[in-house]
Amino acid sequence: MSKEKSMEKLTSLCKRRGFIFQSSEIYGGINGFWDYGPLGVELKKNIKDAWWQDMVRNPPLGPDGEAIEMVGLDCSIIMNPRVWEASGHASGFSDPMVDCQTDNCKGRFRSDKIQDMVCPLKPSKCPGQFEKCQLTEARQFNLMFQTYVGAVQDSSSMAYLRPETAQGIFANFKNVLDSSRLKLPFGIAQIGKAFRNEINPRNYTFRSREFEQMEIEFFCHPQDSMKWYQWWRETRLNWYSSLGIRSEKLLPREQEKEELAHYSIGTTDIEYLFPFASTPQELEGVAHRGNYDLTQHQLHSKQDLTYFDEESWEKDKANRVTNSFREWVKDKSAEEISKYQFLPHVIEPSAGADRFTLAVLCEAYYEDKQPDEKGVLQERVVMKFHPRLAPIKAAILPLVNKDGMPEKAMKLFKELKPHLPIYFDDKGAIGRRYRRQDEIGTPFCITIDGQTNQDSTVTIRDRDSLEQIRIPIDRVHHEITTRLTAKPK
RNA sequence: GCGGGCGUAGCUCAGUGGUAGAGCGUCACGUUGCCAACGUGAAUGUCGUGGGUUCAAAUCCCAUCGCCCGCUCCA
Numbered sequence: 001m002s003k004e005k006s007m008e009k010l011t012s013l014c015k016r017r018g019f020i021f022q023s024s025e026i027y028g029g030i031n032g033f034w035d036y037g038p039l040g041v042e043l044k045k046n047i048k049d050a051w052w053q054d055m056v057r058n059p060p061l062g063p064d065g066e067a068i069e070m071v072g073l074d075c076s077i078i079m080n081p082r083v084w085e086a087s088g089h090a091s092g093f094s095d096p097m098v099d100c101q102t103d104n105c106k107g108r109f110r111s112d113k114i115q116d117m118v119c120p121l122k123p124s125k126c127p128g129q130f131e132k133c134q135l136t137e138a139r140q141f142n143l144m145f146q147t148y149v150g151a152v153q154d155s156s157s158m159a160y161l162r163p164e165t166a167q168g169i170f171a172n173f174k175n176v177l178d179s180s181r182l183k184l185p186f187g188i189a190q191i192g193k194a195f196r197n198e199i200n201p202r203n204y205t206f207r208s209r210e211f212e213q214m215e216i217e218f219f220c221h222p223q224d225s226m227k228w229y230q231w232w233r234e235t236r237l238n239w240y241s242s243l244g245i246r247s248e249k250l251l252p253r254e255q256e257k258e259e260l261a262h263y264s265i266g267t268t269d270i271e272y273l274f275p276f277a278s279t280p281q282e283l284e285g286v287a288h289r290g291n292y293d294l295t296q297h298q299l300h301s302k303q304d305l306t307y308f309d310e311e312s313w314e315k316d317k318a319n320r321v322t323n324s325f326r327e328w329v330k331d332k333s334a335e336e337i338s339k340y341q342f343l344p345h346v347i348e349p350s351a352g353a354d355r356f357t358l359a360v361l362c363e364a365y366y367e368d369k370q371p372d373e374k375g376v377l378q379e380r381v382v383m384k385f386h387p388r389l390a391p392i393k394a395a396i397l398p399l400v401n402k403d404g405m406p407e408k409a410m411k412l413f414k415e416l417k418p419h420l421p422i423y424f425d426d427k428g429a430i431g432r433r434y435r436r437q438d439e440i441g442t443p444f445c446i447t448i449d450g451q452t453n454q455d456s457t458v459t460i461r462d463r464d465s466l467e468q469i470r471i472p473i474d475r476v477h478h479e480i481t482t483r484l485t486a487k488p489k
Numbered sequence: 490g491c492g493g494g495c496g497u498a499g500c501u502c503a504g505u506g507g508u509a510g511a512g513c514g515u516c517a518c519g520u521u522g523c524c525a526a527c528g529u530g531a532a533u534g535u536c537g538u539g540g541g542u543u544c545a546a547a548u549c550c551c552a553u554c555g556c557c558c559g560c561u562c563c564a
Contacts (some may be wrong), residue, residue: 015499022555028553029554030554031557088564198562199562199563200490202557202564207563219513349490373524378525400523402522403522430521430522430523432522434524435525438527445524451522461523461524
């Protein structure tokens with residue numbers, strides 16, 4: 001299947017079944033913004049919940065088999081604009097550009113580098129020197145959305161919608177440290193919306209202007225930072241696999257030196273081979289940011305953001321005349337001090353919730369052939385979501401609408417409803433109902449049939465294998481729960 | 490931002506100046522003891538939006554918005 005065709009099929013299914021809609025569609029839409037429908041919101045919520053559960057509430061054991069400390073945070077989207085001066089987003093990342101409007105040129109150039117560039121029409125000259133050049137004024141291409149705080153719109157009230165959740169974590173580093181009795185190493189996690197004026201939104205929801213991030217800032221001792229960098233890289237990769245992403249489509253890629261952001265010592269992109277692209281695209285960046293961010297915020301806020309390593313200080317007690325750090329520090333070099341008081345290094349696994357949701361949708365889409373009632377192979381569309389992520393976990397179906405089957409099915413449905421997202425369907429032929437569930441990725445179908453009347457058993461059908469087994473009706477809840485947490489095949 | 494293609498029912502699409510269509514889906518009733526395209530019936534469109542040309546526009550022209558592809562961009 002061509003890449004255009006397979007994305008078309010997926011986007012049409014997403015709309016038809018209520019996973020993803022274009023934002024403000026009845027008004028003609030808006031480029032780069034998307035809405036999640038009834039099934040999409042469940043899917044995305046399951047993804048965010050899985051991340052929170054597996055990274056924050058119950059993270060895996062650390063590199064030496066030790067438990068690691070993780071806490072959460074939920075910061076405001078609009079912050080003091082000075083945050084973005086400190087982070088570099090306000091100044092460093094928006095280059096003034098000029099466009100050439102000459103008919104067969106239409107080039108775009110960075111205005112600060114224009115002397116070093118070559119005019120596409122007259123290679124002996126720079127853009128602007130050739131008599132036919134029609135350059136526009138230099139225009140600022142700012143990636144951040146601007147807004148105004150308060151009713152009066154002037155420059156003093158200007159603010160930005162955050163372009164990443166990370167800076168809220170750095171800005172709260174001291175607050176979390178002072179309120180949570182945490183010691184290095186520890187991580188602070190946040191899930192939240194971020195906004196970027198992407199120059200060119202493309203590829204369905206992949207490059208959107210409003211998106212949701214799942215970010216961790218993991219603070220550690222500078223000496224251990226490489227160890228933690230490696231560990232997070234592996235941990236994050238494993239997480240994607242545990243949710244059913246095939247390893248051959250999931251590729252970690254160490255960024256080249258030239259590619260690295262100026263603050264980063266190393267970054268690994270975890271990339272996924274989407275059907276719309278011929279090369280893998282970034283799902284998550286695991287970046288070693290050193291102490292760049294805390295340094296910047298310390299500088300701009302003039303607040304002390306250092307960490308005092310009580311443990312090392314106590315350990316070296318015997319070698320000192322005083323136990324007062326304030327006293328001791330007076331005649332010491334910066335290097336000596338930094339043994340006890342320093343800015344932690346940071347490993348940042350930053351994942352895109354919408355990008356991963358899209359990857360999950362792409363990964364789940366299958367067309368296969370299954371026999372119909374006459375044994376003739378018929379095409380089937382099935383979303384093979386990992387059961388943990390599936391929006392609906394099970395459908396409760398009476399085989400036919402008589403002999404008390406619908407009543408029994410409804411009773412079971414009502415019993416399970418408070419515990420699981422499930423669906424009741426008694427419309428049309430049973431085969432059609434199974435296929436409908438396949439298309440929205442429901443992993444299990446529970447069917448109440450004639451035998452249920454005799455021995456109180458029902459069948460449970462597996463979405464992928466179509467296999468059915470009989471289980472007692474009072475074991476249904478247990479059986480589904482068990483299967484939801486099973487490892488992917 | 491540039492160039493090309495496209496926009497008709499929920500989805501996929503036919504319809505090139507003269508009555509708005511098909512398949513699937515949806516809903517109702519019937520049928521249906523296990524894997525959709527069984528029967529009967531029904532609903533659904535100011536043909537993306539705005540303007541223009543014309544006796545007459547889904548169809549031609551202009552603008553605009555959105556989608557897809559290729560560049561450009563992506564701290």
